[in-house]
Amino acid sequence: xxQKEILNKVKIWVKEIHENxxxxxxxxxxxxxxxxxxxxxxxxxCNAFYAELLAWLHDVGDYKLHNGSDQTQEMVSRVxxxxxxPQDEIEVVVSDVKKISFKGGFxxxxxxxxxxxxxxxxxxxAIGAIGIARAFAYxxxxxSPLYEPQKTYEEIKSEEEYKNSExxxxxxxxxxxxxxxxxxxxxxxxxxxxxxxxxxxxFLEVFYDEWNGRS
Ligand code: ADP
Ligand code: NI
Numbered sequence: 001x002x003q004k005e006i007l008n009k010v011k012i013w014v015k016e017i018h019e020n021x022x023x024x025x026x027x028x029x030x031x032x033x034x035x036x037x038x039x040x041x042x043x044x045x046c047n048a049f050y051a052e053l054l055a056w057l058h059d060v061g062d063y064k065l066h067n068g069s070d071q072t073q074e075m076v077s078r079v080x081x082x083x084x085x086p087q088d089e090i091e092v093v094v095s096d097v098k099k100i101s102f103k104g105g106f107x108x109x110x111x112x113x114x115x116x117x118x119x120x121x122x123x124x125x126a127i128g129a130i131g132i133a134r135a136f137a138y139x140x141x142x143x144s145p146l147y148e149p150q151k152t153y154e155e156i157k158s159e160e161e162y163k164n165s166e167x168x169x170x171x172x173x174x175x176x177x178x179x180x181x182x183x184x185x186x187x188x189x190x191x192x193x194x195x196x197x198x199x200x201x202x203f204l205e206v207f208y209d210e211w212n213g214r215s
Protein backbone atom coordinates (compact mmCIF):
# COMPACT_ATOMS: atom_id res chain seq x y z
CA UNK A 1 0.00 0.00 0.00
CA UNK A 2 1.23 3.51 -0.73
CA GLN A 3 0.86 6.35 1.79
CA LYS A 4 -2.38 7.64 0.28
CA GLU A 5 -3.95 4.17 0.40
CA ILE A 6 -2.86 3.70 4.01
CA LEU A 7 -4.40 7.02 5.11
CA ASN A 8 -7.60 6.19 3.26
CA LYS A 9 -7.93 2.76 4.85
CA VAL A 10 -7.17 4.13 8.31
CA LYS A 11 -9.72 6.91 7.84
CA ILE A 12 -12.54 4.49 6.92
CA TRP A 13 -11.65 2.23 9.83
CA VAL A 14 -11.44 5.11 12.32
CA LYS A 15 -14.82 6.44 11.15
CA GLU A 16 -16.47 3.20 12.23
CA ILE A 17 -14.94 3.36 15.70
CA HIS A 18 -16.11 6.93 16.31
CA GLU A 19 -19.47 6.56 14.57
CA ASN A 20 -21.73 6.25 17.62
CA UNK A 21 -19.77 8.56 19.87
CA UNK A 22 -21.38 11.86 20.82
CA UNK A 23 -19.64 13.24 23.88
CA UNK A 24 -16.71 15.09 22.37
CA UNK A 25 -14.91 12.27 20.57
CA UNK A 26 -17.11 11.97 17.49
CA UNK A 27 -15.68 11.51 13.99
CA UNK A 28 -16.08 15.24 13.22
CA UNK A 29 -13.61 15.92 16.06
CA UNK A 30 -11.10 13.57 14.45
CA UNK A 31 -11.62 15.24 11.05
CA UNK A 32 -11.04 18.69 12.55
CA UNK A 33 -7.87 17.44 14.25
CA UNK A 34 -6.65 16.07 10.90
CA UNK A 35 -7.41 19.44 9.24
CA UNK A 36 -5.61 21.35 12.01
CA UNK A 37 -2.69 18.94 11.65
CA UNK A 38 -2.43 19.51 7.88
CA UNK A 39 -2.61 23.26 8.43
CA UNK A 40 0.29 23.21 10.94
CA UNK A 41 2.31 20.78 8.77
CA UNK A 42 2.18 23.20 5.84
CA UNK A 43 4.09 25.69 7.92
CA UNK A 44 6.68 23.45 9.57
CA UNK A 45 9.32 20.99 8.31
CA CYS A 46 7.98 17.56 9.27
CA ASN A 47 6.82 14.18 7.98
CA ALA A 48 3.28 15.19 6.98
CA PHE A 49 2.26 11.58 6.27
CA TYR A 50 3.24 10.46 9.75
CA ALA A 51 1.54 13.46 11.39
CA GLU A 52 -1.71 12.76 9.52
CA LEU A 53 -1.55 9.06 10.45
CA LEU A 54 -1.19 9.98 14.13
CA ALA A 55 -4.05 12.48 13.83
CA TRP A 56 -6.46 9.85 12.45
CA LEU A 57 -5.44 7.40 15.19
CA HIS A 58 -5.12 9.77 18.13
CA ASP A 59 -8.42 8.90 19.88
CA VAL A 60 -9.26 5.37 18.63
CA GLY A 61 -8.17 3.73 21.86
CA ASP A 62 -9.37 6.43 24.27
CA TYR A 63 -10.78 4.95 27.48
CA LYS A 64 -13.99 6.96 27.05
CA LEU A 65 -14.81 4.98 23.88
CA HIS A 66 -14.02 1.63 25.48
CA ASN A 67 -15.84 1.37 28.82
CA GLY A 68 -13.07 3.02 30.79
CA SER A 69 -10.01 1.05 29.68
CA ASP A 70 -7.42 2.37 27.22
CA GLN A 71 -7.32 0.24 24.05
CA THR A 72 -4.68 2.15 22.07
CA GLN A 73 -2.33 -0.82 21.80
CA GLU A 74 -5.03 -3.19 20.52
CA MET A 75 -6.80 -0.78 18.15
CA VAL A 76 -3.72 0.79 16.56
CA SER A 77 -2.02 -2.59 16.18
CA ARG A 78 -5.06 -4.08 14.46
CA VAL A 79 -5.44 -1.42 11.77
CA UNK A 80 -1.73 -0.98 11.09
CA UNK A 81 -1.19 -4.73 10.82
CA UNK A 82 -4.01 -4.72 8.23
CA UNK A 83 -2.08 -2.02 6.35
CA UNK A 84 1.05 -4.19 6.34
CA UNK A 85 3.10 -2.32 8.97
CA PRO A 86 5.84 -4.41 10.61
CA GLN A 87 5.57 -4.99 14.38
CA ASP A 88 8.45 -2.66 15.32
CA GLU A 89 6.88 0.26 13.44
CA ILE A 90 3.49 -0.46 15.01
CA GLU A 91 5.07 -0.21 18.47
CA VAL A 92 6.51 3.21 17.61
CA VAL A 93 3.09 4.50 16.46
CA VAL A 94 1.36 3.09 19.57
CA SER A 95 3.87 4.78 21.83
CA ASP A 96 3.54 8.11 19.94
CA VAL A 97 -0.29 8.02 19.99
CA LYS A 98 -0.23 7.50 23.77
CA LYS A 99 1.74 10.73 24.21
CA ILE A 100 -0.78 12.93 22.35
CA SER A 101 -3.75 13.12 24.72
CA PHE A 102 -4.02 15.83 27.42
CA LYS A 103 -4.94 13.67 30.44
CA GLY A 104 -4.59 16.65 32.72
CA GLY A 105 -1.11 17.41 31.32
CA PHE A 106 0.48 14.63 33.38
CA UNK A 107 1.57 12.18 30.65
CA UNK A 108 5.04 11.81 29.11
CA UNK A 109 6.13 14.60 26.76
CA UNK A 110 7.41 13.63 23.28
CA UNK A 111 10.29 15.27 21.42
CA UNK A 112 9.00 14.19 18.02
CA UNK A 113 7.71 17.10 15.94
CA UNK A 114 4.81 15.10 14.46
CA UNK A 115 3.54 14.18 17.95
CA UNK A 116 3.84 17.80 19.08
CA UNK A 117 1.90 18.95 15.99
CA UNK A 118 -1.01 16.54 16.54
CA UNK A 119 -1.06 17.43 20.22
CA UNK A 120 -1.51 21.08 19.24
CA UNK A 121 -4.12 20.15 16.62
CA UNK A 122 -6.10 18.19 19.26
CA UNK A 123 -5.76 20.97 21.84
CA UNK A 124 -6.97 23.60 19.36
CA UNK A 125 -10.20 21.63 19.05
CA ALA A 126 -10.67 21.79 22.83
CA ILE A 127 -10.72 25.61 22.93
CA GLY A 128 -12.67 28.46 21.34
CA ALA A 129 -16.31 28.12 20.31
CA ILE A 130 -15.98 24.44 19.43
CA GLY A 131 -14.12 23.76 22.67
CA ILE A 132 -16.90 25.40 24.70
CA ALA A 133 -19.54 23.36 22.85
CA ARG A 134 -17.59 20.13 23.39
CA ALA A 135 -17.09 20.84 27.08
CA PHE A 136 -20.82 21.36 27.70
CA ALA A 137 -21.66 18.30 25.59
CA TYR A 138 -19.24 16.23 27.66
CA UNK A 139 -20.55 17.74 30.91
CA UNK A 140 -24.11 16.91 29.84
CA UNK A 141 -23.18 13.31 29.11
CA UNK A 142 -21.76 13.04 32.65
CA UNK A 143 -24.70 14.85 34.29
CA SER A 144 -22.30 17.54 35.50
CA PRO A 145 -23.73 20.86 36.70
CA LEU A 146 -23.09 23.85 34.42
CA TYR A 147 -21.57 25.82 37.29
CA GLU A 148 -21.27 25.54 41.07
CA PRO A 149 -20.97 29.10 42.39
CA GLN A 150 -20.31 28.13 46.04
CA LYS A 151 -17.35 25.88 45.25
CA THR A 152 -13.83 27.21 45.77
CA TYR A 153 -11.19 26.32 43.19
CA GLU A 154 -9.07 23.25 43.87
CA GLU A 155 -6.08 22.49 41.66
CA ILE A 156 -6.01 19.02 40.02
CA LYS A 157 -2.81 17.21 41.00
CA SER A 158 -2.79 13.90 39.09
CA GLU A 159 -4.02 12.13 35.94
CA GLU A 160 -6.37 10.06 38.15
CA GLU A 161 -7.94 13.17 39.70
CA TYR A 162 -8.38 14.67 36.20
CA LYS A 163 -10.10 11.50 34.94
CA ASN A 164 -12.42 11.19 37.92
CA SER A 165 -13.28 14.86 38.27
CA GLU A 166 -17.01 15.36 38.83
CA UNK A 167 -16.89 19.12 38.95
CA UNK A 168 -18.93 21.58 36.88
CA UNK A 169 -18.25 22.32 33.24
CA UNK A 170 -17.26 25.89 34.12
CA UNK A 171 -14.65 24.37 36.46
CA UNK A 172 -13.26 22.43 33.47
CA UNK A 173 -12.30 25.76 31.87
CA UNK A 174 -9.86 26.29 34.76
CA UNK A 175 -8.75 22.64 34.98
CA UNK A 176 -7.90 22.44 31.26
CA UNK A 177 -9.24 24.83 28.63
CA UNK A 178 -7.65 28.05 29.88
CA UNK A 179 -4.30 26.31 30.34
CA UNK A 180 -3.97 25.15 26.75
CA UNK A 181 -2.87 28.47 25.18
CA UNK A 182 0.39 28.41 27.14
CA UNK A 183 0.95 24.71 26.47
CA UNK A 184 0.97 24.92 22.67
CA UNK A 185 4.14 23.44 21.17
CA UNK A 186 4.20 25.25 17.82
CA UNK A 187 4.07 28.97 17.00
CA UNK A 188 1.36 28.38 14.36
CA UNK A 189 -0.98 26.80 16.91
CA UNK A 190 -0.13 29.34 19.59
CA UNK A 191 -1.28 32.16 17.33
CA UNK A 192 -4.66 30.49 16.72
CA UNK A 193 -4.91 29.58 20.42
CA UNK A 194 -4.51 33.22 21.50
CA UNK A 195 -7.67 34.17 19.56
CA UNK A 196 -9.65 31.18 20.82
CA UNK A 197 -8.49 31.85 24.40
CA UNK A 198 -9.71 35.46 24.22
CA UNK A 199 -13.10 34.22 23.04
CA UNK A 200 -13.36 31.83 26.02
CA UNK A 201 -12.52 34.63 28.47
CA UNK A 202 -15.24 36.75 26.88
CA PHE A 203 -17.66 33.82 27.13
CA LEU A 204 -16.92 33.43 30.86
CA GLU A 205 -17.35 37.14 31.44
CA VAL A 206 -20.80 37.13 29.83
CA PHE A 207 -21.69 33.84 31.59
CA TYR A 208 -20.92 35.30 35.05
CA ASP A 209 -22.72 38.56 34.21
CA GLU A 210 -25.86 36.71 33.17
CA TRP A 211 -25.60 34.33 36.16
CA ASN A 212 -25.43 37.28 38.54
CA GLY A 213 -28.18 39.20 36.79
CA ARG A 214 -25.82 41.93 35.65
CA SER A 215 -26.81 41.90 32.01
P1 ADP B 1 -7.88 14.28 25.76
O1 ADP B 1 -8.48 13.22 24.86
O2 ADP B 1 -6.98 15.26 25.08
O3 ADP B 1 -7.31 13.72 27.03
P2 ADP B 1 -10.27 14.70 27.02
O4 ADP B 1 -10.60 13.31 26.65
O5 ADP B 1 -9.94 15.04 28.44
O6 ADP B 1 -9.08 15.20 26.17
O7 ADP B 1 -11.44 15.60 26.54
C1 ADP B 1 -12.27 15.39 25.41
C2 ADP B 1 -13.26 16.56 25.30
O8 ADP B 1 -14.14 16.57 26.44
C3 ADP B 1 -12.57 17.92 25.32
O9 ADP B 1 -13.27 18.85 24.55
C4 ADP B 1 -12.58 18.28 26.77
O10 ADP B 1 -12.39 19.65 27.02
C5 ADP B 1 -13.92 17.74 27.23
N1 ADP B 1 -13.88 17.37 28.65
C6 ADP B 1 -13.05 16.49 29.25
N2 ADP B 1 -13.29 16.42 30.58
C7 ADP B 1 -14.30 17.28 30.83
C8 ADP B 1 -15.02 17.68 32.00
N3 ADP B 1 -14.74 17.17 33.19
N4 ADP B 1 -16.01 18.60 31.87
C9 ADP B 1 -16.30 19.12 30.64
N5 ADP B 1 -15.67 18.78 29.50
C10 ADP B 1 -14.68 17.88 29.58
NI1 NI C 1 -8.92 14.24 20.41
